[in-house]
Amino acid sequence: MTEELSIVAENKCFGGWHKRYTHRSTALNCAMTFAVFLPPDAAEGAPVPAVYWLSGLTCTEENFMQKAGAMRVAADLGLALVAPDTSPRGDDVPDDPAGGWDFGKGAGFYVDATEAPWSRHYRMHDYVVNELPALVERHFPVTGGRAISGHSMGGHGALVCALRNPGRYVSVSAFAPIANPSAVPWGEKALGHLLGADRARWREWDASALLAEAREHLPTLIDQGDRDTFLETQLRPEVLKHAAEAAGYPVTLRMQPGYDHSYYFIATFIEDHLRHHAKALGAAG
Amino acid sequence: MTEELSIVAENKCFGGWHKRYTHRSTALNCAMTFAVFLPPDAAEGAPVPAVYWLSGLTCTEENFMQKAGAMRVAADLGLALVAPDTSPRGDDVPDDPAGGWDFGKGAGFYVDATEAPWSRHYRMHDYVVNELPALVERHFPVTGGRAISGHSMGGHGALVCALRNPGRYVSVSAFAPIANPSAVPWGEKALGHLLGADRARWREWDASALLAEAREHLPTLIDQGDRDTFLETQLRPEVLKHAAEAAGYPVTLRMQPGYDHSYYFIATFIEDHLRHHAKALGAAG
Numbered sequence: 254m255t256e257e258l259s260i261v262a263e264n265k266c267f268g269g270w271h272k273r274y275t276h277r278s279t280a281l282n283c284a285m286t287f288a289v290f291l292p293p294d295a296a297e298g299a300p301v302p303a304v305y306w307l308s309g310l311t312c313t314e315e316n317f318m319q320k321a322g323a324m325r326v327a328a329d330l331g332l333a334l335v336a337p338d339t340s341p342r343g344d345d346v347p348d349d350p351a352g353g354w355d356f357g358k359g360a361g362f363y364v365d366a367t368e369a370p371w372s373r374h375y376r377m378h379d380y381v382v383n384e385l386p387a388l389v390e391r392h393f394p395v396t397g398g399r400a401i402s403g404h405s406m407g408g409h410g411a412l413v414c415a416l417r418n419p420g421r422y423v424s425v426s427a428f429a430p431i432a433n434p435s436a437v438p439w440g441e442k443a444l445g446h447l448l449g450a451d452r453a454r455w456r457e458w459d460a461s462a463l464l465a466e467a468r469e470h471l472p473t474l475i476d477q478g479d480r481d482t483f484l485e486t487q488l489r490p491e492v493l494k495h496a497a498e499a500a501g502y503p504v505t506l507r508m509q510p511g512y513d514h515s516y517y518f519i520a521t522f523i524e525d526h527l528r529h530h531a532k533a534l535g536a537a538g
Numbered sequence: 539m540t541e542e543l544s545i546v547a548e549n550k551c552f553g554g555w556h557k558r559y560t561h562r563s564t565a566l567n568c569a570m571t572f573a574v575f576l577p578p579d580a581a582e583g584a585p586v587p588a589v590y591w592l593s594g595l596t597c598t599e600e601n602f603m604q605k606a607g608a609m610r611v612a613a614d615l616g617l618a619l620v621a622p623d624t625s626p627r628g629d630d631v632p633d634d635p636a637g638g639w640d641f642g643k644g645a646g647f648y649v650d651a652t653e654a655p656w657s658r659h660y661r662m663h664d665y666v667v668n669e670l671p672a673l674v675e676r677h678f679p680v681t682g683g684r685a686i687s688g689h690s691m692g693g694h695g696a697l698v699c700a701l702r703n704p705g706r707y708v709s710v711s712a713f714a715p716i717a718n719p720s721a722v723p724w725g726e727k728a729l730g731h732l733l734g735a736d737r738a739r740w741r742e743w744d745a746s747a748l749l750a751e752a753r754e755h756l757p758t759l760i761d762q763g764d765r766d767t768f769l770e771t772q773l774r775p776e777v778l779k780h781a782a783e784a785a786g787y788p789v790t791l792r793m794q795p796g797y798d799h800s801y802y803f804i805a806t807f808i809e810d811h812l813r814h815h816a817k818a819l820g821a822a823g
Contacts, residue, residue, distance in 0.1 A: 265765070266802035319801065322607040480550070516604065517551035 258392055261286060267328035268293040271318055276388065280380040281341040282373055287385065288314040290324050290334040295394045302398030302534040303333040303389065304527065307381065307407030307414075310439070311359045314338045317404075320516035326524045330531040333395045337385055339407070341374035356443045362434075363410030364458045366447035375447055378458075382414050382421060400530035402426040404519055405483070408475070409434050412460035412493075419469035424533035426474040426526045428519050429481055432493035435459040439487050461489075461496045464504075473497075473504045474529045476522045478512030543677055546571060552613035553578040556603055561673065565665040566626040567658055572670065573599040575609050575619040580679045587683030587819040588618040588674065589812065592666065592692030592699075595645045595724070599623045602689075605801035611809045615816040618680045622670055624692070626659035641728045647719075648695030649743045651732035660732055663743075667699050667706060685815035687711040689804055690768070693760070694719050697745035697778075704754035709818035711759040711811045713804050714766055717778035720744040724772050746774075746781045749789075758782075758789045759814045761807045763797025 261273040269292040278285040295301045304327070306317045314336045317323065327334050340346075340361030347370045349357035356362070366375035389395055399422050403411035408430025415425035434440025435455035444455040456462040477490045484490075490506055497504035512518040530536075546558040554577040563570040580586045589612070591602045599621045602608065612619050625631075625646030632655045634642035641647070651660035674680055684707050688696035693715025700710035719725025720740035729740040741747040762775045769775075775791055782789035797803040815821075 264798055264800050264802040265763075265796040265806075267806050271802055320604050322610060322805070324802075325607060325805070478550075511550040513549055515549050517549040517556055517609075520607070520610070521550075521552050 257388070266290070266324050269296050269324065269328050271324065273314065278341075278380055278384060280376045280384045283341045283343045283346055285342065285380070286314055286338055288318045288336045289389065289393060290318065290327055291393060292328045292331050292333065294331045295333055298394050300394045300396045301331050301333050302400070302536055303335050303386075303395045304530050305381065305386070305399060305401045305411075306334060306336045307363060307401070307403030307410040308336065308339050309403070309405030309407050310339070311354050312339050312407075313359070316516065320520065321523050322520045323523045323527060326527045330527055331536050332527060332531060332534070333393065335385065335389055337381060340377065346374045347371065355439050356446060360406065360443065362406060362443040362447060363413060364444070364447055367454075368447060368449045371447050377410070378414065378417070381410065382418055398423060398534045400424045400534055402428075402526055402530065403430070404428040405488075405514065406431055406439070408432075409440075409460060412473075413458055413463065415471055416460060416463040416467050422471060424472045424530045426529055428476050428522070428526075429478065429483070429488055429514055430460065430475060430490065430493075431488055433459060433461040433489040435462065436492070437487045437489060461493045464493065464496045464502050465500050467500065467502060470502050472529065472533055473502070474526060475504060475506045476509055476518075476526070477506065478509050478514065478518050480511055481514040483514055542673070551575070551609050554581050554609065554613050556609065558599065563626075563665055563669060565661045565669045568626045568628045568631055570627065570665070571599055571623055573603045573621045574674065574678060575603065575612055576678060577613045577616050577618065579616045580618055583679050585679045585681045586616050586618050587685070587821055588620050588671075588680045589815050590666065590671070590684060590686045590696075591619060591621045592648060592686070592688030592695040593621065593624050594688070594690030594692050595624070596639050597624050597644065597692075601801065605805065606808050607805040608808045608812060611812045615812055616821050617812060617816060617819070618678065620670065620674055622666060625662065631659045632656065640724050641731060645691065645728065647691060647728040647732060648698060649729070649732055652739075653732060653734045656732050662695070663699065663702070666695065667703055683708060683819045685709045685819055687713075687811055687815065688715070689713040690773075690799065691716055691724070693717075694725075694745060697758075698743055698748065700756055701745060701748040701752050707756060709757045709815045711814055713760075713807070713811075714762050714768070714773055714799055715745065715760060715775065715778070716773055718744060718746040718774040720747065721777070722772045722774060746778045749778065749781045749787050750785045752785065752787060755787050757814065757818055758787070759811060760789060760791045761794055761803075761811070762791065763794050763799065763803050765796055766799040768799055
């Protein structure tokens with residue numbers, strides 16, 4: 254490994270390797286940590302495609318790797334998993350002036366900020382779409398085959414990354430995404446800070462708005478628990494569903510009875526999502 | 539649910555339910571929290587057997603449920619999972635006078651203390667073997683079929699619970715157990731406090747010593763990573779293996795190349811352990 258990356262931890266898991274690295278991000282102007290899982294094939298040097306995972310509010314690069322049970326399936330399917338942190342980090346990085354957990358550090362919202370003081374660091378979209386994949390593809394035995402998924406704020410991030418960047422991903426999925434961020438409290442707070450007061454600009458980062466104009470239609474799987482306490486106030490998958498139906502966009506939205514917003518919900522259905530991505534990526538299976 | 543138990547959290551997971559409860563423990567003289575997973579069968583009221591899981595140093599009842607990926611397999615096999623906390627808790631409970639993480643709260647060592655001030659609360663063996671199963675079997679649709687497993691300090695606990703209580707469990711397993719606690723630093727520290735200075739009494743709580751005199755021989759599966767940093771100083775599975783060979787006790791010890799002491803190691807092999815227990819418990823599969 255070159256000096257561009259410093260390893261933080263490594264653990265053998267399901268015959269492959271879970272590893273965490275730090276590096277200096279130029280997009281975010283700070284040190285960042287990310288996690289990667291390399292399945293047995295890749296650990297032996299054979300290139301594999303990658304599924305990028307974007308976590309939700311308050312998470313880091315660790316939650317998904319520890320709690321989702323994804324590595325068993327990724328090892329079986331021959332998929333790499335890449336999980337970034339959820340915001341820029343460090344003492345220089347501004348945080349929520351209100352001291353909340355729903356915006357700022359741990360809650361970067363996966364957009365590229367245009368407003369001071371946020372625009373110097375809060376460029377998570379650029380980081381996730383450009384800098385991180387280039388870094389990963391330079392250092393690890395992964396192909397340029399990319400899929401993207403995420404949870405809650407990260408479900409919003411995954412959908413927006415795919416919708417804004419035709420040709421960059423072959424499939425997308427989400428668990429309980431913030432599907433219409435420009436019209437819910439979490440999104441209004443974050444986008445108001447990061448993009449300014451003009452709500453018209455928020456729609457450029459809202460999956461339900463972007464779907465209507467999408468040139469590329471990717472296979473899209475969304476799972477949503479019907480006992481998720483954030484369903485009606487913050488998530489609003491039905492807005493996305495109606496937009497998809499109007500645009501003829503192939504979104505499969507599954508309402509899962511009894512499930513909540515937790516990683517127990519994600520763990521239950523992650524295998525379906527990874528198989529959805531493996532099919533699009535042409536992974537071994 | 540009666541007033542004996544108070545629910546803390548519940549999450550649907552793999553068609554079953556993960557739940558956490560608090561209750562007043564008479565064995566431990568304090569309030570305790572435990573976690574249970576009820577597979578789909580049990581959630582519908584059909585009694586199922588239970589696998590008890592004992593976690594390691596610094597853990598609570600949450601680590602195993604969040605990180606081991608066990609619920610997928612337990613749902614499939616029709617097994618309940620029960621995970622207690624790792625020590626008595628609360629302001630009244632004495633803690634390590636040296637301020638360490640390897641003894642005291644979060645590190646009760648699954649023995650019944652005989653020495654002051656520990657003996658008033660540190661009776662985790664009695665709690666795990668008697669009070670908790672009685673409570674679980676009174677309140678949930680579980681049969682009296684019991685198996686036991688654990689990790690590190692909890693692997694020691696699982697082996698000792700099984701070896702000291704013939705007829706109580708049908709199978710036992712462990713990940714990286716402290717296999718010879720009376721002869722390693724973690725065990726010397728804890729047993730010295732809890733049982734006093736007489737080392738002869740420590741051997742009554744040492745799996746490698748208990749094996750030699752066991753009347754009942756249970757199917758026993760042990761996994762141990764060969765890159766576990768605690769292997770030679772604290773764990774010593776080879777002492778247990780030699781004792782088992784001398785006693786004709788059926789212990790399967792698998793050295794797993796490249797694996798460390800983490801939950802990534804446990805997640806990799808938990809399915810084998812639950813299938814080992816399901817077979818002994820006569821669970822559906």
